[in-house]
Amino acid sequence: MSIKLGELSELVQARYVVHLSDGKRLVLFRLPSIDPSRQKPHESLDGWSYYAMEAECPHAGGPMAESSVDIEDSAYVVSCPWHAYDFNVETGESSVGIKTCTYPIYIRDQIVFLNYPQGGREVRLARLEAVSEKVKLKHDQNSDVLTTQPLNEQSSFCDWAVEILGTADPERKIELTHRLYTVFNEKEVSSSPMALGKGRVKPPDQPPRDGLVEVNPWEIQNPGRGGTVRSRIAMLHALANIELWAIDLAIDICVRFATFQTERNVHELPRTFFRDWLKVANDEAKHFSLLRTRIEELGYYFGALSVHHGLWESATRTAHDLRARISIIALVHEARGLDINPMTIEKFRKAGDTESVAALEIIHHDEITHVTTGHRWLTWICDQEGTDPIQVFRSNVQKYFRGGIRGPFNEEARLQAGMDQRWYKIDNAVTA
């Protein structure tokens, strides 16, 4: 009935994936106790509460280990990264009416136990996997090299965003992004959440770059098929460049459209909008760090090859309209990434480069959630405005994307992100 998960002194990460011997996967959350004065069995004396729930979202299998955490009515609620269904970590209940399984945790003699129905068989803990943000920073969080000045305790979300966008140094950009993500989320569950600072600051027209040789997209040398190290470095370098722009794109959407209001039924963007895109930005920072690390392990460095800023041109073209921005960046470019990633991963696998395969698989998995974020917010806006998100998307593609959407499509990954064939199908070709 009870499965020992580990000693309190070992379980110090915010979340773990619990692999059980019967094949079941759960997520173990470790969160600050909401009311430490009334200690419950799943709470430690030093103020931490432990909760366990199914690792897969009951809606469509989204990864609950990557959910965001909120407090509502004095209880922790976690939201699935795919379609944002929310679940109470203790009861498993959701405001949308479905329920996930949660499992009681108790602490005895400094050991954390899981209450798990075993149905006559003996089920053991097979493996405990810490879920870290996996951002490979070069400097530790307290390093002076990456001072956060001019930011301080009073800085708003938008102040941070403009600082990140104005930062040319890639290492400082990913460090600031990761720090904003950490500080913002810590403050979200405190009594003084970070001010958003909507409309107080302006983002740059185009984020600066330093020490990079910029060329036109068509002047970039074809990296080849990945058969040689040189070709694989070129592929990783090109992807790292895209990830760097992707950080700016996710941050820019927050600050540029901070004061956006829906038409007809006037609504401002809720805090979850900012939190969702900050999560995307933090993922992109992680992706850049993974790729930069691989490039260095292969004996090169980021900046050794020329790069282009083709992605930012789409941002410029859609800088006046949030619906267009989401359509082109998240639902055209990022969705195209879902189509291409498996082929790229295969090239690295064929070359026996398993470290790069591991990094690219993490990236692909995260990118599904980015397309989901785009799909969710375009749908939210259209719901408020009484329009059809597919029609809005298609008309934006015609206006702002040259060349049309072409396959082959990764239908499965697109569907996981909420994009069924009606969004991109050939016989209704979405073309310019």
Ligand code: FES
């Ligand atoms: S809300 Fe979790 S998979 Fe849809």
Ligand SMILES: [Fe+2]
């Ligand atoms: Fe990415």
Ligand SMILES: [Fe+2]
């Ligand atoms: Fe992305």
